[in-house]
Amino acid sequence: MRVVAAMIGILFLLPGHIRGQDVSELLARMKSMEARIQTLEAEVRALRGKPEAPAPLTASTDPQVRSAEPLPGVQLAPGPQLPYYGGQAAAAKIFNPDLSVIGTFLGAAGNPRVRPGPSFQMRETEVALQAIVDPYARADFFLSFGHQGVELEEGYLTFPALPGGFQAKAGKMRAAFGRVNTMHLDTLPWTDRPLVTQNLLGGEEGISDAGLAVSRILPAPGGVFLEGAGQFYRLFGSERRSDVLAVGRLRGFRDVSESTNVDLGFSFGHGSSPEVPSPALRLYGMDATVRWKPLRRAIYRSFIGRTELVWARAAQPEETARAFGYYVSGEYQFGRRWSAGARFDRSERYERLLRDTGGSLLLTYRPSEFSQLRGQLRRTRYGERVTANELLFQLQFSLGVHGAHPF
Amino acid sequence: MRIRFSWILLALTLAASAADRVSVVTTTEDLAAIAREVGGDHVAVNAIARGYQDPHFVEPKPSFLLNLQRADLLILVGLQLETGWLHALINQSRNKRIQVGAGGYLDVSSAAEILEVATGPVTRAGGDVHPLGNPHYWLDPENGRRIARAIAQRLSQLQPNDAGYFSQRFAEFDRRLRDAEKRWDAAMAPYRGRRVVTYHRSWPNFVRRFGLDVVDYVEPKPGIPPTPSHTLKLIQRIKAENIKVILVEPYFDLRTPESIARQTGAEMVILLPSVGGVKEVKDYFQLFDYNVTLLAGVFARVK
Numbered sequence: 001m002r003v004v005a006a007m008i009g010i011l012f013l014l015p016g017h018i019r020g021q022d023v024s025e026l027l028a029r030m031k032s033m034e035a036r037i038q039t040l041e042a043e044v045r046a047l048r049g050k051p052e053a054p055a056p057l058t059a060s061t062d063p064q065v066r067s068a069e070p071l072p073g074v075q076l077a078p079g080p081q082l083p084y085y086g087g088q089a090a091a092a093k094i095f096n097p098d099l100s101v102i103g104t105f106l107g108a109a110g111n112p113r114v115r116p117g118p119s120f121q122m123r124e125t126e127v128a129l130q131a132i133v134d135p136y137a138r139a140d141f142f143l144s145f146g147h148q149g150v151e152l153e154e155g156y157l158t159f160p161a162l163p164g165g166f167q168a169k170a171g172k173m174r175a176a177f178g179r180v181n182t183m184h185l186d187t188l189p190w191t192d193r194p195l196v197t198q199n200l201l202g203g204e205e206g207i208s209d210a211g212l213a214v215s216r217i218l219p220a221p222g223g224v225f226l227e228g229a230g231q232f233y234r235l236f237g238s239e240r241r242s243d244v245l246a247v248g249r250l251r252g253f254r255d256v257s258e259s260t261n262v263d264l265g266f267s268f269g270h271g272s273s274p275e276v277p278s279p280a281l282r283l284y285g286m287d288a289t290v291r292w293k294p295l296r297r298a299i300y301r302s303f304i305g306r307t308e309l310v311w312a313r314a315a316q317p318e319e320t321a322r323a324f325g326y327y328v329s330g331e332y333q334f335g336r337r338w339s340a341g342a343r344f345d346r347s348e349r350y351e352r353l354l355r356d357t358g359g360s361l362l363l364t365y366r367p368s369e370f371s372q373l374r375g376q377l378r379r380t381r382y383g384e385r386v387t388a389n390e391l392l393f394q395l396q397f398s399l400g401v402h403g404a405h406p407f
Numbered sequence: 408m409r410i411r412f413s414w415i416l417l418a419l420t421l422a423a424s425a426a427d428r429v430s431v432v433t434t435t436e437d438l439a440a441i442a443r444e445v446g447g448d449h450v451a452v453n454a455i456a457r458g459y460q461d462p463h464f465v466e467p468k469p470s471f472l473l474n475l476q477r478a479d480l481l482i483l484v485g486l487q488l489e490t491g492w493l494h495a496l497i498n499q500s501r502n503k504r505i506q507v508g509a510g511g512y513l514d515v516s517s518a519a520e521i522l523e524v525a526t527g528p529v530t531r532a533g534g535d536v537h538p539l540g541n542p543h544y545w546l547d548p549e550n551g552r553r554i555a556r557a558i559a560q561r562l563s564q565l566q567p568n569d570a571g572y573f574s575q576r577f578a579e580f581d582r583r584l585r586d587a588e589k590r591w592d593a594a595m596a597p598y599r600g601r602r603v604v605t606y607h608r609s610w611p612n613f614v615r616r617f618g619l620d621v622v623d624y625v626e627p628k629p630g631i632p633p634t635p636s637h638t639l640k641l642i643q644r645i646k647a648e649n650i651k652v653i654l655v656e657p658y659f660d661l662r663t664p665e666s667i668a669r670q671t672g673a674e675m676v677i678l679l680p681s682v683g684g685v686k687e688v689k690d691y692f693q694l695f696d697y698n699v700t701l702l703a704g705v706f707a708r709v710k
Contacts, residue, residue, distance in 0.1 A: 138498065160499075161501050225470050295457050
């Protein structure tokens with residue numbers, strides 16, 4: 001009862017007390033505080049993903065403008081759509097893989113001597129299909145259409161982020177032996193593969209077969225990128241389960257400066273087959289790449305120097321053949337569209353321990369990112385004591401979205 | 408002994424503090440600058456492309472993987488700006504947190520207002536086109552604000568205990584940006600409607616914001632180097648329409664724009680599309696301070 005009386009007393013006294021104050025000032029302060037609270041609430045809502053009450057921007061009605069309105073927390077209105085080709089069902093195409101085609105035309109003049117080839121050929125048409133499979137893996141397929149038919153150049157599943165920092169691949173792949181073996185035709189800095197690849201590493205195809213691969217970035221000091229890889233492949237298309245090629249690679253990369261970096265690799269290959277004394281094939285490789293690309297003028301100037309050395313031992317039923325080969329190459333980009341290069345090759349062959357030596361001069365013109373013309377003047381002194389002088393002309397062009405190859 | 412113990416304690420404290428920070432990798436220095444604004448000392452930010460480098464053409468070096476494999480958050484411009492190099496890095500990062508669609512993958516183009524979205528047929532005959540829209544959208548401060556908000560939101564999701572801190576940092580960034588916008592708008596207001604030529608299509612958001620008019624480009628088509636015939640036509644147009652300013656990004660060859668400027672009497676201005684374009688431009692505010700001051704000075708001179 002006493003409390004009620006006190007409250008009634010306060011209610012009667014309060015208006016008089018307020019009247020004693022500057023009412024307008026008090027109201028102004030309250031409004032200011034209310035506005036401040038609303039602003040803070042809006043910011044908290046925005047950061048928590050809730051709709052913000054006042055939208056400071058308005059959505060554009062211009063069809064070439066994709067506005068992000070409404071603001072954070074609310075589903076964004078889709079931008080203008082590109083036309084569907086094939087009706088509403090075509091919306092399912094969104095899950096189709098990225099598709100690209102790279103065509104490589106090759107013209108040749110001069111007497112090839114030991115390695116004959118046609119004057120003109122559609123050297124390769126590479127069709128790439130690449131997509132994310134599920135939350136755990138992605139897949140890449142590279143189909144090669146050539147004058148000898150269709151072939152799966154590579155087709156593999158990649159688990160990009162396994163526990164322990166591992167990455168694994170399974171499928172048909174180019175082995176991580178050296179640098180050139182992993183390159184597709186469209187990423188080679190020449191129109192051909194070096195003699196050492198042709199003679200010691202599986203010919204034009206290179207070391208490429210079905211297998212499993214695991215790699216990991218290894219801890220290293222001083223900003224060095226160190227990567228180790230272990231791979232197992234079917235031994236050069238053999239049908240026997242015991243014929244396996246194991247490949248190991250250790251790669252180190254370091255930025256010497258902002259513009260210059262050095263890439264060193266050591267590779268090892270060990271192939272076993274019950275038909276011949278063990279091991280059937282043993283390969284050792286060392287490769288080095290030096291790149292220079294000044295960042296301010298990166299689209300106009302660059303230099304890449306490469307070398308690769310391969311020591312091979314192949315046990316054959318009657319004898320063991322040992323062979324060595326290498327190449328040294330340089331490519332200098334002197335304009336946005338132009339680059340010039342040179343390569344020196346030397347490689348022994350397994351068969352009769354013949355030694356081939358070659359040299360090439362190259363000039364490349366790139367009208368755009370999507371096409372390239374390349375000329376290569378190639379002189380090869382074959383072990384049979386014959387010399388081939390050839391002019392090779394390559395035209396390369398790409399359609400679609402071709403994902404960057406592993407580097 | 409006590410001193411040695413203190414050092415160990417200090418080292419452990421520093422290590423714990425570093426471990427608490429969100430590791431952020433951005434594709435450009437602009438996004439890095441904004442991430443630092445909202446992340447403060449609760450994030451460690453590294454950018455891949457330098458500000459004076461053409462972000463379309465970045466060499467995907469293995470050394471970038473050293474940061475990417477530890478990253479909690481990867482922030483990208485998107486709209487196919489990094490299409491030639493970023494996904495090779497993501498695929499080889501061995502980091503599931505930053506794979507496409509994961510919580511640590513943030514394409515901030517989804518938060519920004521995008522211009523030049525293709526509405527008709529798109530082919531490579533148009534050059535190196537970006538059908539999803541022009542990727543240089545950070546050059547409007549309003550988009551800077553949107554990017555900052557998106558980053559603050561994602562950081563709050565990744566580090567919920569620091570949500571209040573990121574919210575406060577965003578509010579402070581927003582306040583400073585509003586003040587700066589008044590300054591930049593006032594400096595550029597006298598020059599609204601001025602017509603310019605640019606080298607590449609890097610500036611649609613910038614010119615719209617400040618009311619400039621791009622009448623032509625030094626490139627005949629996006630990504631296609633200048634050709635003699637296009638350059639001749641451009642010179643005639645600049646003379647006929649009395650255009651006084653040619654804007655060039657710092658990573659393009661200056662010979663063609665310099666030659667055009669000589670023959671037309673126009674002034675060539677190296678405007679910065681990114682933070683870090685020159686040494687003194689170290690954050691998002693300094694980027695606009697630099698560009699606005701430079702442009703306003705040039706416009707005042709070449710009436």
